């Protein structure tokens with residue numbers, strides 16, 4: 001029968017009175033922070049920490065499937081309590097939810113039903129809980145989140161669809177990253193592979209070292225080599241090894257340096273940022289390959305019209321320039337977030353601007369080469385489950401004499417028919433045949449090339465000889481002409497001499 005306002009006042013006074021005499025303190029951690037758009041980091045960390053460390057002690061649990069996760073996440077149910085201990089202090093956690101005071105429909109997610117955690121402890125542990133326990137919970141919770149998360153493969157959206165107010169219209173969109181490649185399945189020289197794994201491990205552990213030497217915690221790798229030698233497979237193996245997300249940056253969809261910076265800022269730590277076939281996106285002099293302009297160029301060329309020129313590396317805000325890309329890799333912005341790996345792949349290392357791939361930017365250059373025998377053994381073990389076979393000797397010899405990519409070798413080791421049972425002998429015999437064929441084709445191509453080169457050299461020699469002959473002939477003609485001229489000159493001379501002589505004679509006679 002009491003009016004609502006009075007009832008509310010009464011309960012506030014009662015709470016105040018209780019907390020005045022109570023030796024316990026409460027800290028509330030709400031699901032949505034002040035900005036209300038996204039769930040608070042602290043709440044998520046507490047949720048992860050409690051589900052991992054304390055849920056075993058809770059009586060009521062709830063199970064959920066995370067948004068991007070395939071794993072079942074078990075956490076403390078609402079209105080349940082769990083007890084934790086930290087450095088001798090006992091701490092109680094309560095999960096609860098609060099309904100809104102008004103019934104106004106909210107457009108913000110979670111506003112109509114707000115969940116929160118409450119941590120309760122004795123007042124004498126105040127400094128311990130605030131200064132050490134909560135930061136510990138935050139760190140542990142984040143680590144649990146990283147361990148449990150489904151890793152993601154991102155790609156950049158075209159800037160025309162960016163909209164911060166609509167979910168799913170961010171600068172990146174993603175799918176779960178599910179590439180199964182690992183360093184165990186990657187076919188390459190074992191020593192090279194070990195060196196790369198060592199390098200990655202050292203990077204992962206080197207947070208303090210990078211801070212000490214004053215460098216941003218990031219590392220650049222340049223993967224170069226012919227098509228099908230495993231550059232993409234290497235990236236997937238690295239991501240699986242480090243447990244990082246992958247951002248696959250499609251540079252041709254980025255309009256200018258500002259967009260590039262924005263994309264970089266929106267990436268998270270513990271990630272690999274990849275630009276594949278970098279030589280196809282930005283050329284040697286930092287020019288942007290404008291596909292439209294190039295198409296128009298070729299059309300105009302065909303029509304006989306003057307061609308459009310591709311703009312040089314000038315930052316007028318209409319394209320990504322080489323300097324924009326260099327800033328992306330190691331400018332001031334590149335330090336935000338930390339723990340990032342940047343990878344460029346290319347089939348033509350020599351086409352790249354040296355500034356782009358110098359050490360410090362691309363710290364490690366990894367050459368992915370044609371299949372060696374050691375790499376073949378990894379493929380044979382992966383695809384056929386064998387480490388020895390009588391054909392291995394011949395395959396070793398052929399691989400030393402022939403260039404075949406691991407992709408082509410792998411293709412030959414795959415069972416070709418669904419109905420047929422996998423037959424290792426047939427697969428290896430097929431590979432031997434393919435290697436022989438490739439060897440013959442390479443020899444034929446080489447012979448053709450040599451014949452063409454010889455033909456060209458002969459043609460050039462002939463042309464040179466002809467030119468020399470022509471020059472000689474011209475010289476001969478010139479000499480003849482000269483001789484004729486000198487003959488007439490001398491006759492004239494003789495005549496004039498005669499005349500002189502004659503006149504001299506006449507004079508002396510006189």
Ligand SMILES: Nc1ncnc2c1ncn2[C@@H]1O[C@H](COP(=O)(O)OP(=O)(O)OP(=O)(O)O)[C@@H](O)[C@H]1O
Pocket residue numbers: 185186187188226227228229230231232233234347368405406407408410
């Ligand atoms: N070194 C390797 N180890 C294991 N598998 C490989 C290797 N190289 C190639 N493959 C196989 O060949 C396929 C193609 O390889 P991948 O895409 O990694 O080559 P790439 O060098 O990135 O080629 P491109 O330059 O054309 O992009 C892969 O799916 C994989 O199955």
